[in-house]
Amino acid sequence: MNSGIALFFTVILFFLFFIIYKRNMLSKMFSLNYRSSSEHLQDELQQTADLIIQRLEKRTLELESLLREADEKISVLQQYLAVADKASFASVDNKLLKPDHQNKQKTQFSDFARELSLVQKQMNNNIESLPTSTSNIEDNDIKTIILAMASDGYSDVDIARATKMGLSEVKLFLQLNK
Helix, strand or coil: CHHHHHHHHHHHHHHHHHHHHHHHHHHHHHHHHHHHHHHHHHHHHHHHHHHHHHHHHHHHHHHHHHHHHHHHHHHHHHHHHHHHHHHHHHHHHHHHHCCCCCHHHHHHHHHHHHHHHHHHHHHHHCCCCCCCCCCHHHHHHHHHHHHHHHHCCCCHHHHHHHHCCCHHHHHHHHHHCC
16 A cells, blocks of 8 residues: 555656646746747838838938939029020120111110119119109109110010019010000
């Protein structure tokens, strides 16, 4: 009997060690499983973040190249505009300098230039003291200048620049005085 009891206690001790071992093994397995899942998720998040950063860098480079291209086009357009301005003023100067122009056009232009310089001097000297609405005398001077320039064949844009009025104002005035 003693051997039966010893065997019984040995089996119980073996069974207890087996349960404790399995319990430790199960806890390690589940903790490793959780760790591996969290590490897997962390790796996926890192890969996604890297991919997003690569895409952002690519888009940034594309935008920078587009900005450079736009700056180049702006500078080219500014050069074209400068050349066009020089050409338009040169054509006006050439028209004035040609000897076969009629004396009437020369006198009209000199009258216009005189009136324009007077208006510009008045505007420069009294810019703070000018009321918001111009007086009838100034309106008549500007109207005369606009009509004289239009009859000489100047474009609406040139008239607007010379009188320092808006293009739409000049167009409206010319349409009303046809």
